[in-house]
Amino acid sequence: MASPELTSDCSRCFGLCCVLLPFSAASGFGVDKPSGTPCLHLLTDDRCGIHDTLRQDGWPGCTVFECFGAGQQVSQVTYGGVSWREQDNLGEMAAVLSVMRQLHEMLVHLGEAERRSPDPATGPVRKEIEILTTAEPEPLLHVDVDDLHERVGDLLAAASDRVRRRWPAAADRTRADLAGRHLLGDLRGWTFRGAVLIAADLRGADLDDVDLLGADLRDADVRGCDLSSALFLTQPQVNAARGDATTTLPSRLSRPGHW
Known part of the structure; x- marks a missing residue:
């Protein structure tokens, strides 16, 4: 089959x-x-x-x-x-x-x-x-x-x-309401499962191995971010976020035309 x-x-x-x-x-x-x-x-x-x-x-x-x-x-x-x-x-x-x-x-x-x-x-x-x-x-x-x-x-x-076990100090923000928050700097290995990241500012943040399963990324600012190793990131999440030419995506995902 x-x-x-x-x-x-x-x-x-x-x-x-x-x-x-x-x-x-x-x-x-x-x-x-x-x-x-x-x-x-x-x-x-x-x-x-x-x-x-x-x-x-x-x-x-x-x-x-x-x-x-x-x-x-x-x-x-x-x-x-x-x-x-x-x-x-x-x-x-x-x-x-x-x-x-x-x-x-x-x-x-x-x-x-x-x-x-x-x-x-x-x-x-x-x-x-x-x-x-x-x-x-x-x-x-x-x-x-x-x-x-x-x-x-x-x-x-x-x-x-x-x-993510190689990032023992990573924070767990599962289902957290982080709408509009500034989340900059070292976020490697963080868990954002089911988190609300509407209009969150992630510009230039280090996002190696972050878990984004089910996270709401509407209008989240990911300009300058490297999302190539983000876990469980989907095309609808990417389409809803704000990126630019400096945003790096996993090879399986497409860059939205409005970026």
């Missing part, structure tokens, strides 16, 4: 995020829209009519979002290439997309854990999730996502501890 793609390919998706997901103007999506209603900018060929000017037109939320490849998996595998336009089950499809996105994000993190600190226990869980991504809609809707999150979380925490 081939492993699922873990980055979005909108050309092979039926614009699912533009139809199935609810969004609001307050969150950077231009207008309020309920789940199941196509975005007013979605074209008949499932492309975005303002893709090249999303930020200028007041839709920055779209430039932050990443489905980790769940969109094309649901479009081409789960529903066998049959578009939402040809079905009357948008509620089901929305729930399936939500589950699939979580499965794909878990695979992204497990893949990094295997690269950074291999553990024999990781492989079987990754394979279990990969098999789930090929399931039909009904089994997907019965997946115990909470149980998977807990098991995957334990594996990621153990991998993080092994990587």
